[in-house]
Amino acid sequence: MDSFSNFLFMRSEVSLLVVILALLVFDLTAGKRGMRYFQPIAIILLAIHTILHLLPHEAGIAFGGMYTYTPMAGVVKTILNIATLIIFLQAEAFNSERMSNKKGEYYFLTLVTLLGFYFMISSGHFLLFYIGLEMASIPIATLAAMEKQSKRSAEAGAKYILMAAFSSGIMLFGISYLYGTTGTLYFADMPALISANTLQIMAFVFFIAGMFFKISLVPFHLWTPDVYEGAPTNVTSYLSVVSKGAAVFALALLLYRVFSNIIEQWQSILYGLIIISITLANLFAIRQKNIKRFLAFSSISQAGYIVLGIIGGTPFGMTTLVYYIFVYLFSNLAAFGVITIIENRTGKVNIPDYKGLYSTNPRLSFVMMLSMFSLGGIPPFAGFFSKFFIFAAAMEQGFYILVLIAVINTIISLYYYLLVVKAMFIDKNEHPIPSLRTDSYNKASLIFCTAGILLVGIFSIFMEKIELFSFAMIQ
Amino acid sequence: MNFLIIFILIPVIMLLSLFAARNRKQILAIMVTGSIALVAASVYLVIRYVTENDTTTGTMLFTSTHMWYKPLNIGFSLGVDGVSVAMLCLSSVIVLTGTFISWNIQPLTKEFFLWFCLLSLGVFGFFITTDLFTLFMFYEVALIPMYLLIGIWGSGKKEYSAMKLTLMLMGASSLLLVGILGIYFSAGAVSMNILDIANIHIPLDKQLFFFTLTFIGFGVLGALFPFHTWSPDGHASAPTAVSMLHAGVLMKLGGYGCFRVSIYLMPEAAEILAPLFLVLTATGVFYGALSAIHQRDLKYINAYSSVSHCNLVLFAILMLTRTAMTGAVLQMLSHGLMTALFFALIGTIYQRTHTRMINEMGGLMKVMPFLGVAFVIAGLASLGLPGLSGFVSEMTIFIGAFENADIFRRVLTIIAISSIVITAVYILRMVGKFLYGPIQNEQHAALTDAVWYEKLAVVILIAGIAYIGMFPLGLSDMLNESLSLIK
Numbered sequence: 033m034d035s036f037s038n039f040l041f042m043r044s045e046v047s048l049l050v051v052i053l054a055l056l057v058f059d060l061t062a063g064k065r066g067m068r069y070f071q072p073i074a075i076i077l078l079a080i081h082t083i084l085h086l087l088p089h090e091a092g093i094a095f096g097g098m099y100t101y102t103p104m105a106g107v108v109k110t111i112l113n114i115a116t117l118i119i120f121l122q123a124e125a126f127n128s129e130r131m132s133n134k135k136g137e138y139y140f141l142t143l144v145t146l147l148g149f150y151f152m153i154s155s156g157h158f159l160l161f162y163i164g165l166e167m168a169s170i171p172i173a174t175l176a177a178m179e180k181q182s183k184r185s186a187e188a189g190a191k192y193i194l195m196a197a198f199s200s201g202i203m204l205f206g207i208s209y210l211y212g213t214t215g216t217l218y219f220a221d222m223p224a225l226i227s228a229n230t231l232q233i234m235a236f237v238f239f240i241a242g243m244f245f246k247i248s249l250v251p252f253h254l255w256t257p258d259v260y261e262g263a264p265t266n267v268t269s270y271l272s273v274v275s276k277g278a279a280v281f282a283l284a285l286l287l288y289r290v291f292s293n294i295i296e297q298w299q300s301i302l303y304g305l306i307i308i309s310i311t312l313a314n315l316f317a318i319r320q321k322n323i324k325r326f327l328a329f330s331s332i333s334q335a336g337y338i339v340l341g342i343i344g345g346t347p348f349g350m351t352t353l354v355y356y357i358f359v360y361l362f363s364n365l366a367a368f369g370v371i372t373i374i375e376n377r378t379g380k381v382n383i384p385d386y387k388g389l390y391s392t393n394p395r396l397s398f399v400m401m402l403s404m405f406s407l408g409g410i411p412p413f414a415g416f417f418s419k420f421f422i423f424a425a426a427m428e429q430g431f432y433i434l435v436l437i438a439v440i441n442t443i444i445s446l447y448y449y450l451l452v453v454k455a456m457f458i459d460k461n462e463h464p465i466p467s468l469r470t471d472s473y474n475k476a477s478l479i480f481c482t483a484g485i486l487l488v489g490i491f492s493i494f495m496e497k498i499e500l501f502s503f504a505m506i507q
Numbered sequence: 508m509n510f511l512i513i514f515i516l517i518p519v520i521m522l523l524s525l526f527a528a529r530n531r532k533q534i535l536a537i538m539v540t541g542s543i544a545l546v547a548a549s550v551y552l553v554i555r556y557v558t559e560n561d562t563t564t565g566t567m568l569f570t571s572t573h574m575w576y577k578p579l580n581i582g583f584s585l586g587v588d589g590v591s592v593a594m595l596c597l598s599s600v601i602v603l604t605g606t607f608i609s610w611n612i613q614p615l616t617k618e619f620f621l622w623f624c625l626l627s628l629g630v631f632g633f634f635i636t637t638d639l640f641t642l643f644m645f646y647e648v649a650l651i652p653m654y655l656l657i658g659i660w661g662s663g664k665k666e667y668s669a670m671k672l673t674l675m676l677m678g679a680s681s682l683l684l685v686g687i688l689g690i691y692f693s694a695g696a697v698s699m700n701i702l703d704i705a706n707i708h709i710p711l712d713k714q715l716f717f718f719t720l721t722f723i724g725f726g727v728l729g730a731l732f733p734f735h736t737w738s739p740d741g742h743a744s745a746p747t748a749v750s751m752l753h754a755g756v757l758m759k760l761g762g763y764g765c766f767r768v769s770i771y772l773m774p775e776a777a778e779i780l781a782p783l784f785l786v787l788t789a790t791g792v793f794y795g796a797l798s799a800i801h802q803r804d805l806k807y808i809n810a811y812s813s814v815s816h817c818n819l820v821l822f823a824i825l826m827l828t829r830t831a832m833t834g835a836v837l838q839m840l841s842h843g844l845m846t847a848l849f850f851a852l853i854g855t856i857y858q859r860t861h862t863r864m865i866n867e868m869g870g871l872m873k874v875m876p877f878l879g880v881a882f883v884i885a886g887l888a889s890l891g892l893p894g895l896s897g898f899v900s901e902m903t904i905f906i907g908a909f910e911n912a913d914i915f916r917r918v919l920t921i922i923a924i925s926s927i928v929i930t931a932v933y934i935l936r937m938v939g940k941f942l943y944g945p946i947q948n949e950q951h952a953a954l955t956d957a958v959w960y961e962k963l964a965v966v967i968l969i970a971g972i973a974y975i976g977m978f979p980l981g982l983s984d985m986l987n988e989s990l991s992l993i994k
Contacts, residue, residue: 412648427689435685439681439682496577499578
């Protein structure tokens, strides 16, 4: 393969890069008036990219194995595209007086992060993997600190960058040991050279700890609530869906492809982490008043469930993981869409503020309720199906007790999701949030999410498409 | 296209048209048309079932499978036997009468009926499906609307009750989830269809574990002692129609699930573990009745009486004889109609008197003779007067239970039988206190009797009770044949 056809093979990355550059040029050339059209243009360009990405793409490798393309990675990239698209639809905060001068940077940096995740997912070599990861981490810190006037936002940015740097350091340390013991950094060559010797286990533990920071599993989660709370809501939703989804998929990929020889070791590590992640995050979530912190803890426990899918190490586990991310995208972004609207109009972010919301904003409350039910795993909404499949994947490998603990935890989580529903529907309030007007982009995003929550579970086609690819991926 | 799908389609159409409905009139029209259609569908189902049923084998009829999620062999499998046909009839009658009883529900009429429809969708789906996954899904679909129905339209400490009920039932369903996945994988992961799994032998150690999980999982909804505590609070706080549907139908999901899943699929574990659960259920029967004596609130009396009766259902199922199981299903039907009638009457009386405390009322028979007479009939059915449904079901249960010759089961049966006496105590005392005697509260003298829609609901329910009581043979034969599948 000559270098041109190598680049052609990476066409999903290239087309995203084109979008990024186009937006950058537009940002530089458009005057004050042109900037008004920034959001629609970004949305349209990303939508075109998403559709182009759906075109068939043969599996294979480029640059001598540095870059690999699997259909499964393609599916995950599509999921990330859809999520980013929805987040752009919800980005009305960057049209406001306060933030509008940051508009160009917001779209640019978000897409650069997305590009980083692309590389991370498609890498076939630890170097490219690390570059992708860093490319994704550093812009996120900038995004989190974007609200210049807010101290919390600055705190979020600082916390994120420190944590990211620290976890990257640990991860690099692990990678260096891996290189030292195997003499290669290619994913394809490594499995044969990995056995359960002490040094390699240690290297693995360092590496995996770095990954857990990104996914924010307990006890590597301490940055999550503060960053989620402080960052602009749009960035929070990006963090909780796109960043988490990509990192979890990358983790699964590495566990399946590189560390398949030490499956017993990583299973026991995951076993413990899943239990404490789900349980602790659930218990903390109950106590939260701020809805963004609340969703931060909820997302930590959701991460535990996602990882539960792959503990069995089966192809079906991979299917359930990707399907879970897909469903989680709709459920979580629906909630964040509602939160964005309310926060931008009224500045209220506490759960008690939502009391009596149904009497003034029935549609918003309805969407929020669907989202909470879907996150809590209530049928017939999509979240029920994804949770069920995750549990099935773990049960298949005989993790009865683990599944039982996880399932009982869903009841705890249902309790705090119901608290939000209760505030909106049942509690009385003298001064509820007034009736709000929603801008049309945000409305579209909420309709899209609602459709996702209602339909993705009932129609089995989504799951079957993912299932089709997951077996191909393992070989 | 399977005919049974209509039981899901009608509620779905009702849901969609309720979304579009503009005023109260339209909403009520949709509800009445829809629930009459459901009753018609179940009558048609009974006729087809009776004509097509082969009385010797007792297999499922109208079965069909539509593959849904291939990787886990989840199918949208439908099929009914005599038990599910009976349950479908019961559910449709209760949905119809529930609609009449909530004629004047305020506020948010539309939302109330939306959730009400979703609840009935879950119930109907549960009874027609033969697939473990779909069964579980419909089970949960039926549970979650309860939270909002009680939380928004309930009375008393409604938020507490709603949360307690939802969490306890959902907790039970989490055991169930592990249980059904365990059954599926230990049966070789070839099918989620109950009828297929029944032909596969599940290893005994797995059976013991998953029988416990599924039996408790379903049992909590069937008010299995000591997991019944959600039930009195939930019933007392719920609005009338929801209490009716919940006690009348939803609690039957528990009993139905216990024998359709736990006992049918894991018979050996059922034999081994039955004594343990028999002790619990017999305690529940006795304890429920005793607690009812202590209550002053009409709804609490009836709720504890429900606990007692529902534990009797589980008790009968665990006796593992076909007669007792037939009795269990009869008891489900009888209790469903009876409790629905009780709650309907309590609701209508409460709307007039604004109190449910029996010591604050008295002599209501003079003021509202129709409701009073209906209440007495319901009470007599509850304490097992021959000619009404309670007698038939309890008689069948106790005869079936005595077919077991060992001392242990006979002693437990005697304990359970003794609850009938206690039932008579609290029913007669309750009726005597608030229906007869002098009028306690002067304002009550001016109250009016039931209006037409309330009368209609009451009459339909009484007709059902009387039908089971007077002509039980056809019904019990139908159930008996169907249960040959299980025992």
